[in-house]
Structures are given as structure tokens and as C-alpha cells.
Amino acid sequence: MRLLHLDASPRANRSRSREVAQRFLAALPSSTSVTHADLWSMNLPTLEGDMIEGRYDLLHGNPVPEDVSNQWGAISAVAQSFLDHDSFLISTPMWNFGIPYRLKHFVDVVTQPGMTFRNDAAGNVEGLAAGKRALIVAASAMPFGQDAGLDILDFQSKYLEAWLGFIGVTQIDTVNVSPTFGAEDEVAKAMDTASEKAVTLARDW
Numbered sequence: 001m002r003l004l005h006l007d008a009s010p011r012a013n014r015s016r017s018r019e020v021a022q023r024f025l026a027a028l029p030s031s032t033s034v035t036h037a038d039l040w041s042m043n044l045p046t047l048e049g050d051m052i053e054g055r056y057d058l059l060h061g062n063p064v065p066e067d068v069s070n071q072w073g074a075i076s077a078v079a080q081s082f083l084d085h086d087s088f089l090i091s092t093p094m095w096n097f098g099i100p101y102r103l104k105h106f107v108d109v110v111t112q113p114g115m116t117f118r119n120d121a122a123g124n125v126e127g128l129a130a131g132k133r134a135l136i137v138a139a140s141a142m143p144f145g146q147d148a149g150l151d152i153l154d155f156q157s158k159y160l161e162a163w164l165g166f167i168g169v170t171q172i173d174t175v176n177v178s179p180t181f182g183a184e185d186e187v188a189k190a191m192d193t194a195s196e197k198a199v200t201l202a203r204d205w
């Protein structure tokens, strides 16, 4: 079992999302091989200019310049190494109701037709990550996951659930770590509740 941990918090110390993720990882069966990917030091290909034009050329089977072809080769390698894992752990802070831009960059890199999904002219989409499992550990200062009125502003876990579903991930669990700001006892309770849920999921991984 190979698990990829996408770590989206740039905080070197005291990351709430990473702390819960580490509790999850510590409770996994010892046979699990874990790859830690720090999204803030990962060298991700840029998506811009000619290579985006080249994407449409490649989709239509047209030739592209060698440098564009090489850039798409680099994208394909990132997508392939992502799919080489059986399961995913995404630990992330909420940033402005969504996810940090480095995590969005990763999603944009790997979510390519023919790499992580297939679609046909009739609009049918098939995710290529079928059979895989994911856990989202979503930290936020505000108490998301408890109040439907507030949850309509959640473009963090809801977005990641939609994305993972789109690429075909079969089983998706989310653990909200919130609130991470406010009264000390409330934050401690949120950390304990989230860690317990994460550990329970790990035992069944």
C-alpha cells in the first residue's frame, strides 16, 4: 500500500493540519509506505503561454514544438507519480475560504485529460483514480463542519471532495480541524476530536 501525503501548510512548526495528519500517519498499518510531498518546496511545472496552447494542439492530435512537448512530458510525469499511489492524504489550511495556491497549482498540473481522467465527445468523464482512497484533513480558524450557514462558504474541503470525485477516487473522507483560532479549550477540543477521527480512519485503512 503506497500513500502520498500532500502537505499544503507552509508553516514549518505548529501547523494544525499537519499535526492531525501526523496522528493519522502514526496509526496506519506498518506495511504502508508513505511519501511526504511538501507542496511549498516541490518543483511544479508552470502552466502558461505556449504550453497551454500546445495542450489543445495535442488534444487534437496536432504537432507541437519540442519544448512544448517536453513541458507536457514533465506534467505527465507528475500526474503519473501521483497515480502510482494507492491512497492520498491531503492536509491543508483554509485560505480565503479555499485552498492555498500551491495545492491548487498541484491540482491544475495533474488534472489533465488522458492523465487523471478521460472524456469523450459526448461529455462522458471517467476518472482514472478509481479504486483509490483519500483523506482530507482540512484546518480552518472558523468552525466549519458544524453549521450549515457557515459551510456554504467552504470552498476548501468541498472543492477537494469534488476534485477527488472528478478524477475517480472511490472513497473520500474528510476530517475538519476547526476552529483553530479562539478560546484555548475550544481549539484543544477541536484538535482532539479531529485526531480521534483521523486515527479511527487510519485503523481501517
Ligand SMILES: Cc1cc2nc3c(=O)[nH]c(=O)nc-3n(C[C@H](O)[C@H](O)[C@H](O)COP(=O)(O)O)c2cc1C
Pocket: 009, 010, 011, 014, 015, 016, 017, 018, 092, 093, 094, 095, 096, 097, 098, 139, 140, 141, 142, 143, 180, 181
Ligand atoms: C492567508 C491565510 C488565509 C486564511 N483564510 C482563512 C479563511 O478564509 N477562513 C478560515 O477559517 N481561516 C483562514 N485562515 C486561517 C487558517 O486556515 C488556520 O489558521 C489554519 O489552522 C491553518 O492551518 P495550518 O496551521 O495547518 O497551516 C487563513 C490563514 C492564512 C495564513
